[in-house]
Structures are given as structure tokens and as C-alpha cells.
Amino acid sequence: MDFVSDTEFIFGDSIRTISQSPDRVHVEFTESGPREFALVIGADGLHSNVRAIAFGDESRFVRDLGLYLCMYTVPNYLKLDRTEVQYSELGRVAAIWSSRGDASVKACFGFVAPCVIDLRNRAQQQQVLTSAYQGIGWEVPTLLGMMSTASDYYFDAAAQIRMDRWSQGRVVLVGDAGYCASPMSGQGASLALIGAYVLAGELAAASGAYRPHFSNMKR
Ligand SMILES: Cc1cc2nc3c(=O)[nH]c(=O)nc-3n(C[C@H](O)[C@H](O)[C@H](O)COP(=O)(O)OP(=O)(O)OC[C@H]3O[C@@H](n4cnc5c(N)ncnc54)[C@H](O)[C@@H]3O)c2cc1C
DSSP states (O other), X not given: OTTOOSOOXXXXXXXXXXXXXXXXXXXXXXXXXXXXXXXXXXXXXXXXXXXXXHTOOGGGTEEEEEEEEEEEEEXXXXXXXXXXXXXXXXXXXXXXXXXXXXXXXXXEEEEOOSSOOOTTOHHHHHHHHHHHTTTOOTTHXXXXXXXXXXXXXXEEEXXXXXXXXXXXXXXXXXXXHHHOOXXXXXXHHHHHHHHHHHHHHHHHHHTTOOHHHHHTOBO
């Protein structure tokens, strides 16, 4: 943030409604007062709130890939340095991943579940995950033992987002919000950055004439 000038950051808030006129976008927030903007660019990820408001329910655009992903931080007890070690068999993968030789690493699980898992029920997630990985030796019992005390925790269904178009009037989506390739692709961060870079460049070149560029933003 120290490198960005002329930009206002608002934390702890979220968009509640978006309505458009030919010249402006009127935005209501959950916490602060209503504001008007020239454009709204939704970069709010796989479960995008902006997409839901401006384009419709997530179920219209999501493609479930049939497995769940869980990730959390554990101590780097294997002393890994920029290395991933992985146990893999059909329907269940476990990995320990180090981006550099830090004191902590990420424990990662990708598995096919025998039931639908409630993405807001952590107790059920951990119970199904633990049960799915029964009988595996390797580092799995150690990693599972650290799950309940981890300082962070991620759990979601692996999914893609597919849309025919990424703009709706003065509202546009970038990154996972518009075209999530899923964590399985290993390309989501690059796609998000490149999409934002291209959009910013085109908007700057257009000097405010956003329409031709937005209408070209299709799959
Ligand atoms: C387990 C896992 C492993 C991955 N591995 C890789 C990899 O190896 N390589 C790779 O390139 N990509 C990987 N990805 C994918 C990558 O993380 C994403 O594609 C990338 O982060 C997308 O960036 P984004 O900015 O579009 O969305 P996000 O990074 O999801 O950012 C969205 C932001 O919007 C905020 N937000 C959401 N809703 C609201 C709201 N209502 N109000 C306000 N703010 C909101 C969120 O808090 C978040 O900060 C992985 C993803 C996962 C889950």
C-alpha cells in the first residue's frame, strides 16, 4: 500500500447494492454511506460478491471440479526449503509445501469426499477430511494432528468460474471473480494479475471510453 498513491483504501466494509445510470455507478455499502463511482471493478475472488450482485447467483457460473481442498500452516518440522513433498493416490492427495525456508510451511489436502460438505461447518469438514485420510501413513497423521491448532485454515470446493462476458454496464470482473481457473491450474494468480494489468492499460488508453473495451471482454 505504501507504493500506491492517490488511492483510498476502505477496510472492514463490503458492497451491498449496485445500481447504474449512464454516467455513474451508485454503490451502497454494508457499513459506510453510499458513494458514486465511474466504474466498479470486482476483484473479490471465487465467491465474488460483486458478481452475485451485478451478474447473478454464483450457481449460474460455477463449475464444481468434484473435490475439496484444505490448507493450513504447520511448523516446518521437515526443514523444507522451496520444496513440496507429496503423497498421492486416486482420490486423495496430501502435500507439505515450502515457498522458502521459513519456520512454517503449508499442509495441503485435496480429496474426493463421500458426501457434500458444508463450507461453513468447520467441524464437519475436519471430521470428513480426517476420515477420508484414514489408513495413510507417511506424514499424514502428523499433519492431521496439527489441524485443530493451526493458526489459519482454508477449506473450499475446487471450482472454476465460467462466464460468457465479464462486464455489465460500468461493472467489470477481474481475476477469480470472472475467470477462476481453480487452484488445480496453478495459474490463478498469474491470470488475475495479467487480467488486471490489461484492463488497467486499456482503460488508460481509452481515456474513460470504457464501453468498447468492456464489450470485448468475453471468453
Ligand atoms: C489452495 C490454493 C492453492 C493455490 N495455488 C496456486 C498456485 O500455485 N499458483 C497460482 O497462480 N494460483 C494458485 N491459487 C489460485 C490463486 O490464489 C487465485 O487464483 C488468486 O488469488 C486470485 O486472485 P484474485 O485477486 O482474483 O482473488 P483473491 O486472491 O481471492 O482475492 C479476493 C479478495 O477479495 C476479498 N473479498 C471477497 N469478498 C469480499 C467482499 N464481499 N467484500 C470485500 N472484500 C471481499 C477477499 O478477502 C480477498 O482479499 C491457489 C488457490 C488456492 C485456494
